[in-house]
Amino acid sequence: KSFPEKDLLHCPSKDAVEAHFMSCVKEADALKHKSQVINEMQKKDHKQLWMGLQNDRFDQFWAINRKLMEYPAEENGFRYIPFRIYQTTTERPFIQKLFRPVAADGQLHTLGDLLKEVCPSALAPEDGEKKNQVMIHGIEPMLETPLQWLSEHLSYPDNFLHISIIPQPTD
C-alpha cells in the first residue's frame, strides 16, 4: 500500500530486485575492470553474491565480492571508480562521471579531488565556513582519504560508492 512510487523504484518481485542488484554490480565492474571480472565469474558465483546479500551472510557474499575488489598488481587501482553523488539540494537524481583513482602523475586521488572535479559546490570555499557534510555509510570520511581505498572498503554491496551531500546541521 501507499508505496512512494514517485520517490522509489518499485520492484514488482524479488527477481526484479535481484536483477537490479546484479545490473548495478555489473555496471560497477564495467567501470572498474571493463567487466572482465564479472564476466569471468560463473552463474553460481553471481547467485552466491545475491544469496549472500539476501541472507545477510557476509562471508558468503565477500568470498565472491572480494574478486571484484581486486586489481592487477601492475596498476595502482581500478580503471574508474564507480561512485554516485546524491545531493539533497538539487533536482538531479545523482552525479555519476568517469573518474580515475590515480592521477596522471601517479598521485592517488582523494575524496577531496573527486568532489573538486565533479561537484565543487559541495566543498566549502577556502576561507568560508563548511556548509555541507559529505557522508558515506553515515560517517564523514576525511577529504584526504584516497578514493581507491574508499572504493575498496566503503563501497555498498552493489559495488558503488554512494556519497551523500547533505547540508550541515545548524544546531
Add this chain to the structure above:
Amino acid sequence: MPSSVLWAVDLFGKVYTLSTAGQYWELCKDSQLEFKRVSATTQCCWGIACDNQVYVYVCASDVPIRRREEAYENQRWNPVGGFCEKFLPSDRWQWSDVSGLQHRPLDGVALPSRHWEWESDWYVDENFGGEPTEKGGWTYAIDFPATYTRDKKWNSCVRRRRWIRYRRYRSRDAWAKIPSKDDPEQLPDPFNDLSVGGWEITDEPVGRLSVWAVSLQGKVWYREDVSHPNPEGSSWSLVDTPGEAVQISCGPHDLLWVTLWEGQALVREGINRNNPKGSSWSIVEPPASENGIVHVSVGVSVVWAITKDRKVWFRRGVNSHNPCGTSWIEMVGDMMMVNVGLNDQVWGIGCEDRAVYFRQGVTQSELSGKTWKAIVASRESDRSHSGSSSSLLSAGCFFGDEVRGSGESCAPSDTDASLEADRPGPDQPVPAESVDGPRNSRDSSASGPGTGRTTERAVEVPGPATQTSGPEPGPTTQTSGPEPCPGLASSPAELPWTNIDLKEPKRAPGHSAAGFPETTGLSSMGLLPLGLEEPYGADDHPLWAWVSGGGCAVEAHAVLKWFTVQSGLSPSVQTLSLSIMPAQTAAWRKQIFQQLTERTKRELEHFRHYEQAVEQSVWVKTGSLQWWCDWKPHKWVDVRVALEQFTGLDGARDSILFIYYVVHEEKKYLHVFLNEVTVLVPVLNETKHSFALYTPERTRQRWPVRLAATTEQDMNDWLALLNLSCCESRRVHGRPSPQAIWSITCKGDIFVSEPSPDLEASEHRLPCDQMFWRQVGGHLRVVEANSRGVVWGIGYDHTAWVYTGGYGGGCFQGLASSTSNIYTQSDVKCVYIYENQRWNPVTGYSSRGLPTDRYMWSDASGLHECTKAGTKPPSLQWTWVSDWSVDFSVPGGTDQEGWQYASDFPASYHGYKTMKDFVRRRCWARKCKLVTSGPWLEVAPIALGDVSIIPESPGADRSGHIALWAVSDKGDVLCRLGVSELNPAGSSWLHVGTDQPFTSISIGGCHQVWAVARDGSAFYRGSVSPTQPAGDCWYHIPSPPKQRLKQVSVGQTAVYALDENGNLWYRQGVTPSYPQGSSWEHVSNNVCRVSVGPLDQVWIIANKVPGSRSMSRGTVCHRTGVQPREPMGQGWDYGIGGGWDHITIRANATRALRSRSQETTTDWSGEPGLPSTPSRVAGALLEAHGPVCC
C-alpha cells in the same frame, strides 16, 4: 610455494639469477667467470665459460653432498700367528674392494677432484647388517669368496672388516671446473653448447642428470654418472650422430633434440631409465627448407624451435611415445633463442631488444601459451642509481632472508698480499650492507649487491673454499689493480646505513688476507669494475644472451613480480608506497574507524530498551542426504535431515540433528545431539561425498552415522555447519591450545583435540572415546607438536610445513576459520595399479591369464580391476598431474622393465626371473595433486621423512631454543636451529652425519635422541644438549631379535619402538647413566604408530580393534595404568578409529591435579657415566657426559 630461480647470461657473459619471488636480477654469487651458455636444474647449473671449459655450479643446501668410500681389510688365519697378513698365493690383496678383485690400499683412495674434501679419517665399520660386531668389526668366513658371519667359528679361516670414510663436495655456490684430464679418447675439442635434463627419468635417491654437450666440431658428448651425489659426473663419452650438431636440448624427461648444421633437427629415441643415452636418431625436417632450424629447446612434452629467419616454431604432438611430434606451428615473435623450463614454461630472448621474454598462459592444456611478455626486472646493480630509499628497501629484503651458512660461497680470493697491503689502513668497520647502499653510479656495473650479499653471508662461516677457488683460470677478474677499493675508499662518509640492525654485524679488521673471506670479498668488489669498462649506461636495460629456466618452477597461475619496474625512480611508485603502506596509521583511516564505531553505537543505543523479538531462537536447516542404513543389507538410502539449533537465554546453543527415513513404508527418525558428537570425518572417494559422525557410543560400536551429499559443495556446507554447531555447544573456538593432541586420518585430514586434565589421571581417567576432535584445514601425512606451540607437519610429497597459529581453512570458512594465517597448501601423492601377466608356453608372458586369475590390471590385492584409463584420482579433490609410469622402487626389487616374478599370484614377489615363476607383475604409478588451504607454511627446501620436537615437561625452563630433529626424505639426519615459539620454523638445518640412511627419529626429555636406520636397527645419539645441539656420536642399538624397527618414540624417559611387523617394544633399563638401555621388551602387536609424551604416556594407532559391530583399523588407543613404577602400563583404552594414521600427544603435559612429578624425576638424577659400545671408535675417548638431566 618456495621460490626458484631463472638463470640468464648477459651479453658480457655475466651470469644472473632471477627469483620467482623477486624483482631483481641478482648477480651470480661466484661472478669471476664469464659464460657463454648455462643450463640450469633446481639444484645445480652447468655452463660453458668463455675459456671454453665446462663448469658446474652446485647450489648450497643445508644437507651436504657426501659419498662413502670403503675398503676391506682381509686377513687369513695361520697356526703360528693367528689372523695375520700372511696370505696364500692365490688369495686376494690385504686391502681390497668388496669383491676382493681390486687392490685398494687406504692411502691409495684419492679424492676424485679438488672439489671434494674428506670428512674424517678412515674408521672401521662395526655395523654388520644392522647387528653390531665385536672385536673391531671383523666378519668371518671359511674362505675368501664366501658368506661372512659376525661370529668366529672353529672353521673360520679368513676374516675381513670394512673401513669407511666419507668425502664431501665442497665447491657449493661456486663454479667448479669439470676436470678434463682423465678423458678417454682425449678431451673433445672445445664445447659449443650444453644441456642438462633427464631428472625425471629416475627418482631420488639416484637423482641422475643427463648432461649433453656439443663440441665445436659438431660431435655430441654425454657426461657419464652425473647424479645428485656425484655432481661432476665421471667422464665424457661420444655419441655418434649422422651429421654435425650445433646445438642440443635435453628435457626433464626423455626428450632430446639436436640441431644440425644443415638445419634439420635430430631426435633421440629410446631414452629410458635403463638407457639414458638413448639408442637411435631420427631426423625432423625444418618447417621451411630455405630457413633451417638454428635452435631447439625441449620440455617434458613440448618442443620449441627457432629458424634462421628468427621465427619461433612450436612442434605439435610431441610426447614420450612420439618424440618427433607431428607438425610445426609458427608462433609470433622474433627470438634469438628460447628455453623450456619446468612445467613446460617457456622463456625467450628477443631479437631486437635482447630482453628476456616469458611466455604467458602456458598450461597443461594449452602448452603453446598465449603471449610473450618482457621481463623488465632490473639488475640489483642498476638499483644503486636510484639512491637511498630503494637500497634501503633492498637491504631489508636481503637481510630478512635466511642466512644460509655458506662460507664456501664465492669470495673471489686470489688475494694478492700486495693488494691487501694497499688497502687503507685498519679495515673500514662497515656493516655489510654499506657495500650495497652507497655504491653510486660510478662502480655500479657488474658486481653489485650480489657480492654484497656474499660478503654478508661469508661472515657467518669463514669457509675453506675461499682460498681454493682462487687458482681458477678466471681470465677477467684478476685485473691486478693497484688501486684499492674505489667504492669504499672514496666514500666512507656517505654511509647512511650503518645503524641498520644487522644479523651478523661483526666485521673484523682484515689485516691478514687469509682469515677473513669477507674482506676478500670487498677487495674483489673494488676490483671488478676496473676490469670492465662501464658496460652499460645509467638507464638502459640489460642485454641478454642466454636464458635457462630448467630450475625455475612457475605455477600456471602464479603471480610474478617480474613485469613491473621496481626501480624506485618513478615518483608515482614512491608516493604510492608511502601513502598506502603507512596507511595503517594514517589519520583519515583512524577517523573512519572511529566514526564507524560511533555510528554503530549511536544506531544501537536507541533501541537497547526494546525486548528481543524472539526470545528463544530456533533455527533449522533442512536438506536431503543419503544415509548408510544401520540394518542389513547395508546400502545408501535417501533421507531428509534437519538440524535444529536452539539458542537459550544465556546465549548457549544446542543443536539436534534429525535423520528422517522410511523403512517398510513406516516413517522413522534418528536423532543425534550435537553436544555428544565427538568427531565429524569427511570420507571422500571417487564417487561419494560422504562424512561420518561419531559419538562415544558409535565409537565403541565402530559404526558411525554415515551421510552422503550429492555435491562436494553441499557436503562441505553441511560439514562446516555441523562442525560449527559442535564447537559452539562445546564452547571450543579459536586456535588449538599449545597442549593440543593432533592426529591425521589416512585421507590426510588433520584433527585436533583439547586434552582435558583427566586424560592422563591415574584414577577416574577420561575414556578416550569421549575426546572431542575438530578438523583443521590442510593435508598432511605426519604431524608433531610440543607444548610450546610449535607444530610441524610433513605432507605426502615429503614437504615440511610449520603451523602458523591459525585455524579453519579447507572447507571451513567464515566464523570457523581465522582470517589470517591461512595459506594455500598443496600435496602430491601417487596412485598405484598393477599390471599382471601369466606365462604360457606359446607366447611367454602375456596378458592372457587363467580364468581363475586376478584382473590383468588390478590394485595391489588383485581383487579389484584397475585399468590405466579407468582409474580415477582418490577423490574429486585430486587431479592427475603426470602420466602413468612404471614404479621401480617397490619392495622386493624389480627387473629392468619393472617386473616382479612369483610362482603364482597371491605370493611373494622377487625382482628376477627363475624357472619356477609363472606369473609376474609390475607396478604403475601416477601422481595426483590436491590443493587446499590451512594454517600451514612451507619450510623449504629440504623434503622430510620424519620429524620430532622435544617434549617439555610442565615445570621446565621455557626459555631458549626448542630442539627439533628430522630425517630428510633421502635419510639424512638433520637438526633444526633457531626454533622458538616466536619463530616456529627455525632458521637453518644442521646436518648430522650418519653411516647409512635413517627413517625415523625422536627426541625425548633431556635431549635423548633416538633414531631408526633403514636397516631396521636403532641408534642413540650421545651428548646432545642445548649447547651441543647435534650431539657427538651415534651408539648402535640392535633391534629386537629377527625384527626390523621402523619407528621410535621417546617420552620424558620412556623409549618405545615399533617394528615392521607391528610389534610395539619398550626399552628396558634406560637410566641416566646408561641412556641406551639394556633390552627390548614386547608390549603389544597390531600397532602401526606410537607416540610417547612428556608424561611418558603412550598412545598408539592400532589395527584390528574390536567393536560391537565391526573391527576397525587405524584406531587411536591409550595405554592405561602407566605408572612410574610400571612404565609399560597394563592395557589399552580404545578411542576414535577407523582410518586414523597418525597421532601426536607429545604436546600434552597437562597432568591430573594430583602431582606425581616427584616420583617420575627421582630416578633421573645421578651422575651420568660413560656410555659403552660406541658405534665408532674414531672419536677415540668419548666425552663423559650422557644426557643432561633435568
